[in-house]
Amino acid sequence: MPNHAPHGFARTERVSGQIRRDLAILIRDRVKDPRVGMVTLLDVEVSKDFAHAKIWFDVLQADQGLDAQTALNHAAGFLRRELGHLLKLRMTPALHFFYDDTQSRGNALSVLIDRAVASDQHPQEDAATDTDAP
Template sequence: MAREFHRADRVADAMRRELAQLIQREVRDPRLGMVNVNDVEVSRDLATAKVFVTLVGEDDPAKINTSMEVLNKAAGFLRSQLARSIQMRTIPRLQFRYDETSVRGQQLSALIDEAVKADREHHTDDDKSSGEDLGDSKED
């Protein structure tokens, strides 16, 4: 059975592609660095759209908040630009949200790497100590 695609999903996908280009080309605020548009969630009634973004190379919470304020203030401008490129009767209101999933994923990956490294060191230490015990018993 074919997967159903709802109109909100198609609108969200089109908005994600267009917003990525518009933010890069049209928003000229020096406080805003490189922005990745990760996802767009459009409400079923097509009235609002949550735009989830990450900021490339930015870890400082103050700069992240400033960038999010810039994007939310530019939401009206971006909405009007979307209206020019996407043929719809009304364009959803944009709400920009910082997407922490990539940052959280990197943190979890680092924790997993640490655990694997500690586990390898633990097993290496066990092998060395058991090898010494076996070596002593062979000489007897």
């Protein structure tokens, strides 16, 4: 008989989700470093032995991403200790923060595509008005 986790979630996925929720609150309420600012946690990946957790995040202002990464990795020990009080695990994973600017790059790409589409549509409109002239 296969050993399935309830609701199709593996334990590492459940723990990752809980770490993400708890870290979001801890970062918002307890981290006072001004370099952190408005951080959005995008994903948490916990190793199978629960020794390490990789946390990907984004920031509101893209130019502050690397500063926020430095600050969060500096606060990782404090956050790990606080997280240990909240989680019911034998061992709290070491936290490793990574700035993920995929959304920012995606938004910039969307703007470029929109501009290209708009510039393609304008020559067609100009050509249509030229053929209508007597």
